[in-house]
Amino acid sequence: MAGPCFHCGEPLSGREPWTVRLEGEERPVCCPGCQAVAELIRDSGLADFYRYRTAPGSRPGGGPAQAPDDDAPWRAFDRPGMLDAVSAPAGDGTRACTLLVEGVRCAACGWLIEKRLERLPGVREVRVNPATARARLVWDPSILPLSRALGALAGLGYRPHPGDTAPADVALRERRGALRRLGVAGLGMMQAMMYAVALYAGAFQGMDAGIEQLLRWVSLLVATPVALYSGWPFFAGAWRDLRAGRPGMDVPVALAVGGAWAASVLHTVTGTGEVYFDSVSMFVFLLSLGRFLEMGARHRTGSTRDALARLLPQSARRRGAGGEWESVALPELAAGDRVQVRHGETLPADGRLASAAARLGEALLTGESRPRVRAAGEPVLAGSLNLGDPLELEVERTGADTRVSAIGRLLDQAQSERPPLAAAADRAARWFVLGVLAAAACTWFAWHALDPARAFEITLAVLVVTCPCALSLATPAAMTAAIGHLARRGLLVARAGAVERLAHATRIVFDKTGTLTRGQPRLTAVEPAPGVDPEQAVAVAAALESASEHPLARAFAGLAAAGTPEHVVVHPGLGVEGTVGGRRYRLGRPDFAGDARDEHAGGTRVALSNEDGVLARFVIADALRPEVPREVRRLAALGLPAAIASGDAPDAVAPIAAAAGVADWHAGLAPEDKLARLRALQAAGERVVMVGDGVNDAPVLAGADVSVAMAAGTPLAHTSADMVLLGESLAPLADGVAAARRALAVTRQNLYWAAGYNLVALPLAATGWVAPWMAALGMSASSLLVVLNALRLGRAPRRTPAPAAVLAQEAGA
Amino acid sequence: MNILYLLIPLTLALVLLAGWAFFWAVNSGQFDDLDSPAWRILVDDGEPTRDDDGRRE
DSSP states (O other): OOOBOTTTOOBOOSOOOOEEEETTEEEEOSSHHHHHHHHHHHHTTOTTHHHHOSSOOOOSOSSSOOOTTOOGGGGGGGSHHHHHHHEEEOSTTOEEEEEEEETOOSHHHHHHHHHHHHTSTTEEEEEEETTTTEEEEEEOTTTSOHHHHHHHHHHTTOEEEETOOHHHHHHHHHHHHHHHHHHHHHHHHHHHHHHHHHHHHHHHHOOOHHHHHHHHHHHHHHHHHIIIIITHHHHHHHHHHHHHTOOOTHHHHHHHHHHHHHHHHHHHHHTOSOOOHHHHHHHHHHHHHHHHHHHHHHHHHOOHHHHHHHHSOSEEEEEOTTSOEEEEEGGGOOTTOEEEEOTTOBOOSEEEEOSSOEEEEOHHHHOOOSOEEEOTTOEEOTTOEEOSSOEEEEEEEOGGGSHHHHHHHHHHHHHHTSOHHHHHSOHHHHHHHHHHHHHHHHHHHHHHHHOHHHHHHHHHHHHHHTOTHHHHHHHHHHHHHHHHHHHHHTEEESSTHHHHHHHHOOEEEEOIIIIIBOSSOEEEEEEEOTTOOHHHHHHHHHHHHTTOOOGGGGGGTTSOOSSOOEEEEEETTTEEEEEETTEEEEEESTTTTTOOSOOOTTSEEEEEEETTEEEEEEEEEOOBOTTHHHHHHHHHHTTOOEEEEOSSOHHHHHHHHHHHTOOEEEOSOOHHHHHHHHHHHHHTTOOEEEEEOSTTTHHHHHHSSEEEEETTSOHHHHHHSSEEEOSSOSHHHHHHHHHHHHHHHHHHHHHHHHHHHHHHHHHHHHTTOSOHHHHHHHHHHHHHHHHHHHHGGGGOOOSSOOHHHHHHHHHHO | OTTHHHHHHHHHHHHHHHHHHHHHHHHTTTTSOSSHHHHHTTSOTTSOOTTSTTOOO
């Protein structure tokens, strides 16, 4: 097996003909797109990118094939109206704009973008923030049109989204707000702890009453912002939960924080009893830290709005007043406009089909993977892919009024209504909280009857000693540590609850398309006839296929073509015939092209011929990812037998299933069949992990116990999935299952410890043996133990080498 | 021990100062990007790049 693609990291079959010469060595790459980008990077003197990067490069393509540095699609942004909309004057004749850049994966990506743009004449300043994928560009419009800068970015494989920074702004505001709360909690916690140590020491050794009262007042001042400012999200969450009638984990947290703070304030003012400001601050800090880390993971998967913005094209071709087609930016479109959409482009707005019947891919909107035929005059939706001839569209609704935006709002709403950490909270802890409240009430009544003077002190000791801190920390602390660990291994967890469900999973179902395979037909082998230059043959084939709409023609999309074909005749079911460079060629089924050789196994064979005979044979296949058989075995060893539920024809699925080592496979399933199959498995008691690329699997992904989207899937799939596999390898899945199980084991240990501690401490406290300060100390120690136990997860022993190490070994072998 | 009446409030002043500095840092974007500054210092702008046929930036 060959190593991964030098540029994008995708595993290679070893048959790819493309290489890049870098630092004196030929480096294999997976496609001409990666080759072009790598050469561009090398020729720009930016080869250091490959040394500095920590994540594979962005694979070009995904959208319409684009030659490097082609700025034509971005010309719309040079129009004065549009320029004003996306940028602002920055003084001295320059303008500044903020771009959202797709595909930025690590700091080296940012470095590469900065270096590339800084070399363009007229660029004054470029600053890329890889964390938020935003770039700030200051340039001189009189020297450099914006479209050239955008085209240069797109040529590197990073698709820019000018003026589309609202989602990133929201994320940035959220991050800053959470960081401020976390910082206040951290500072307050450290300070309150120091005062608390003095108070505890004073309790043992005796302390001047004035000093003690001063320390209490100072603790109050330090802990109050922690409880009220840093702890505010918990109070807000608890209030929201109570109003919705679904008490989540925020309720006991808010009760504990609010109760302990209020009691401490009361005791400080009256000068009697104990204070618990240190416990309050620590509790708030640790919980805030967990939520902050989770928020970081969520931001990395991106918001739904963000994903939607990337679905729609940046510009559209509108018919101007004079009847000519002009390129305009999306916000300039208005109802009533006539828009042209070419083959392979996405519809920019909702409207009616104004030209003849069209074939549209509506997978994103309906989950239906097969193309739909729409007749003239029928409504069509933004976000559909034009799979047929160029079509014309009469615009009816644009921007936020489109159906795809409405779907996005629904998804946003669904996500915000289910706070991930609250969903992860253990129901047992909730019952426990009710139990504690009941026990505290009983204690108070009992002591009120026996010794009213001690009733409050002892009730408080009961409340504090059994404070659900350790219990409510048990799950989030372990989950936070596990999420961080998984992210480093290449599995991004977007919903914390999914870790627990992943640990319980008993079956894994793959959608064949794009998960086990590379997801698109690719040229896997070229067999030239003797004396024929393979590159020339590929170029001729690419030229001919550029005129074809056959699915297999996509294998040639993006390859360097030898000019534009003329006199093209498409023979349906056979192939295509045309003139390239003055010579007549035939490309298609071997018998069509006059090739008598036998069918090649493991792919579709296409032959190219001219009047002299057969020039070359191409093998086009949707190849299995090389690491799949090994990963299937690893998952099975972990107790997750794999299954395939594919929408493709049985004869396409069978060889893939056999090669992957999956015995349980179903082919020809519509999305609803897949869902029914999933439900049947779940009804049989199975916990199902569904791995999909998300476009046609959205309903199935939503129905699974754990849904995993591939990094190569659509951004929309990322936002609706529980987890996202970063990179192209499946290896993190098995690692993830093992890590999730360890996390669950640690969670159990934590819960047992917390419950055991409480069981011992509650009777002692209720009978008046534990002073509140002892209770606070015990509770803090208990919480600390739980957190330390959870932190073990982050540095769990590596039972399997990292994917990169495996690939390197196999490449060397 | 009377000095404690001065020292303890002094710690409070220090915490307030640290809190103010932290808020300033967050609001001015110091924490927005925690990854790339570490790289920027390594990839010196003035360094002549390789494969660059003698041309310097």
